[in-house]
Amino acid sequence: MYIALTEDDDVARKFIDMIEEDIKRIYEVHLRFPKEMKYTKSDEVRFQAATKCHICGGELGEDRVRDHCHLTGKFRRAAHVSCNLEYQMPNSSL
Numbered sequence: 001m002y003i004a005l006t007e008d009d010d011v012a013r014k015f016i017d018m019i020e021e022d023i024k025r026i027y028e029v030h031l032r033f034p035k036e037m038k039y040t041k042s043d044e045v046r047f048q049a050a051t052k053c054h055i056c057g058g059e060l061g062e063d064r065v066r067d068h069c070h071l072t073g074k075f076r077r078a079a080h081v082s083c084n085l086e087y088q089m090p091n092s093s094l
Contacts, residue, residue, distance in 0.1 A: 035068075035069070035070060035071060035072060035073035036073055037066065037068040037073055037074075037075055038068070038072075038073045038074055038075060039066065039068075039075050040075075043066075043075040046077065046078075047064075047066055047075075047077070047078050050064065050077060050078035053078065053079045053080045053083050054067065054076060054077035054078065054079055055067070055079045055080070055083035055084070055087050056079075056080065056083050058080065058083075060078055060079075060080065063080050063081045063082070064078045064079070064080065064081075065078070065079055065080070065081050065084050066078065067079040067084045067087065
């Protein structure tokens with residue numbers, strides 16, 4: 001919480017600056033480093049049985065990879081290498 005010390009204090013600007021700092025801190029702690037993939041036996045069965053890329057819907061061949069969420073580590077599904085590399089969260093300007 002911020003309280004103006006003088007009439008000239010820009011409380012709105014201070015509030016926005018504080019929110020930006022919070023967002024940067026959250027990004028550094030939770031989003032910067034990809035989480036290690038959580039992969040179960042049932043995930044392996046799903047991966048091996050997959051015939052289509054879950055991103056583009058095309059037929060899978062030898063170029064299949066295990067796609068996972070970099071925030072939670074949860075295995076999503078099988079994908080083409082190229083689709084997986086292009087399937088990213090948007091870059092933040094923070």
